[in-house]
Amino acid sequence: MDTITLNVPTLPCVGLAAAAGLLACKLIAPRRRADETERGPLPAWLDELEDDESYERVRLPEWDNGTEWRRKNGFKGSDYVHDACAAVHVPRYYLRGVSGGVGSKLVGAAHFGPGAESHRGLCHGGTMCSLMDDVVGWTGFCATGVCKPWSGFTVQINTALKKPVDVGSWLRIEGEIVKIDGRKVSVKARLLDVDGDVHCEAEGLVVLKKKS
Numbered sequence: 001m002d003t004i005t006l007n008v009p010t011l012p013c014v015g016l017a018a019a020a021g022l023l024a025c026k027l028i029a030p031r032r033r034a035d036e037t038e039r040g041p042l043p044a045w046l047d048e049l050e051d052d053e054s055y056e057r058v059r060l061p062e063w064d065n066g067t068e069w070r071r072k073n074g075f076k077g078s079d080y081v082h083d084a085c086a087a088v089h090v091p092r093y094y095l096r097g098v099s100g101g102v103g104s105k106l107v108g109a110a111h112f113g114p115g116a117e118s119h120r121g122l123c124h125g126g127t128m129c130s131l132m133d134d135v136v137g138w139t140g141f142c143a144t145g146v147c148k149p150w151s152g153f154t155v156q157i158n159t160a161l162k163k164p165v166d167v168g169s170w171l172r173i174e175g176e177i178v179k180i181d182g183r184k185v186s187v188k189a190r191l192l193d194v195d196g197d198v199h200c201e202a203e204g205l206v207v208l209k210k211k212s
């Protein structure tokens, strides 16, 4: 009968080698922008928005500060759209707030990862609907011209799917306030590619919270 000998003294060596390997990866791998992932580089036009003084990047601790911060602050999971591992992922939004109200506009990039797949390399329509929900909501939260997170609720998202999205695509997502009636903020949104082809459009409604 064969015997298996466990060479105990080698175990710490294996651990050390693994740790050294990980460290080497961190040191040797080319430095990447903080929010760049295995999805590849962010689209270049996002840099143009970064440089455009009429747009301001929307930053939130619940998007930027990771799991531990979220747990400590009442969140129970990962953000459905803004988490780096989301099937369809928005790494950034930029707000053109003007002076608030109609014309306020949110622009971002959306990546459709392998987890968004439906039929053979094409994305599930629900991923486009989810994006429309997200951009409608966040545009509504910007009704005053500055982003006030969680200041209302998305109550309607009427989405028209116009063109399939390939798995692996980076698309541009836009939301714009078209009407404000009391607490009701109407938003038009669309998802388009670099050629300007529209993949989906939506009309949405956000109801702002009652003032307490």
Ligand SMILES: CCCCCCCCCCCCCC(=O)SCCNC(=O)CCNC(=O)[C@H](O)C(C)(C)COP(=O)(O)OP(=O)(O)OC[C@H]1O[C@@H](n2cnc3c(N)ncnc32)[C@H](O)[C@@H]1OP(=O)(O)O
Residues within 6 Å of the ligand: 137, 150, 151, 152, 153, 154, 155, 156, 182, 183, 184, 205, 207, 209, 210
């Ligand atoms: C201390 C408390 C803290 C709370 C913390 C929460 C913070 C976190 C926030 C989290 C954010 C999460 C982010 C997310 O996005 S969450 C995304 C998912 N969305 C939801 O879960 C929303 C669920 N809906 C609701 O909770 C209530 O309906 C809300 C609170 C939104 C309104 O109920 P409220 O009692 O306040 O208002 P109201 O009923 O008097 O309606 C007001 C006006 O709106 C009109 N209307 C309403 N619905 C619809 C509709 N579907 N279509 C067309 N119109 C609609 C309505 O006719 C009326 O119009 P008018 O008659 O005035 O002309």
